[in-house]
Amino acid sequence: MIKTGQATNRQLRAHLPAALPSRLRSLWHSARGAHLGSGSVIFPRAQLLRYPGNIRIGAEAIIKSDAHLCPCRPTAIVSVGMRTTIGFHTFVYASERIDIGDDCMIAPFVYIVDSDHGIAAGTNMNRQPNVTRPISIGDDVWIGAKAVILSGSTIGSGAIIAAGSVVRGTVPSGAIYGGIPAREIGRRS
Template identity: 50%
Template sequence: MSQLRQHLKYGFGQKWRAFRQKRRLSHLGSRVWIDKNVELMRYPINIRIEDEVVLKEGARICACNDRAKISIGARTTIGYHNFIFASAGIEIGSDCLIAPFVYLVDSDHGIQKDQLINQQPNQTAPIKIANGAWIASNVTILKGVEIGEGAVIAANSVVNRNVPAFEIWGGSPAKKIGERE
């Protein structure tokens, strides 16, 4: 059991928040920690959360339309004030660590100059984060990106292309800076 999970206390408030969300989601596993001020937005029926996930305060998880799917694997931790917004799909594997202030968004707007940006269609592509990845604080992961198993993304990075398994990437835009040994 992780150091974090050893200290979590599943009191009445915690159990009440999980009970309230269980009916709204497609699946809510056992012993999911939902902190105060967590929002599961728009189409919560399209959100799947496996066992022992930790959702820390201020997290915003949004399936933005009726086709968007979000899944979070077992024992993953979603840090304080994370934004996970799916228009196509976002899949986060098991045993991932996602630090505070991370932004995952699988879409962006068109930018043709002959039309207002807010009237142009979104361009979408799913995001996938494989098992055991660590996403450090203040990272942005953009549409269509796959983060490989056990990969590490350094703090303050912007990831706009795929990251192979067990590599360490950082920067804006992110590039390979090392490998896990």
């Protein structure tokens, strides 16, 4: 008998890019310093930007086309867990640290950023330093399309973020959050 998670994983993996080009892309990203777990897949046009040596992608993780993983500073870290899928056109920009757990599903067009611009009056905002606070996303999290995860957010394991939501703060494990700003709209049963 196939468990639900196994069936879903098989469906997803049935539509992966061809093995040889995928392996060559992985070797190229590894040569640039990225840490790629066994069986991880980087789709064509996915980009590991600026400091690829600060990117860690777990075994069997999938990074789809036009996704950006970007440590924006030499000390910034982007970490993606095992069997996690990062959707098409999703942007993950870390000025400090973004940790995404195992078995997460991150839909297309999600934006995850751990920094904000300074906004003090009297100085142009583009001349003020960024204010950073790390982001932590637990295991088995589902983030819907076009959601925005802002600096300092912590999303507990098993949580769901509804499509189009804006998250800042803490989302408890197992909670379903939605809206702008996101608030609890349910619990997984």
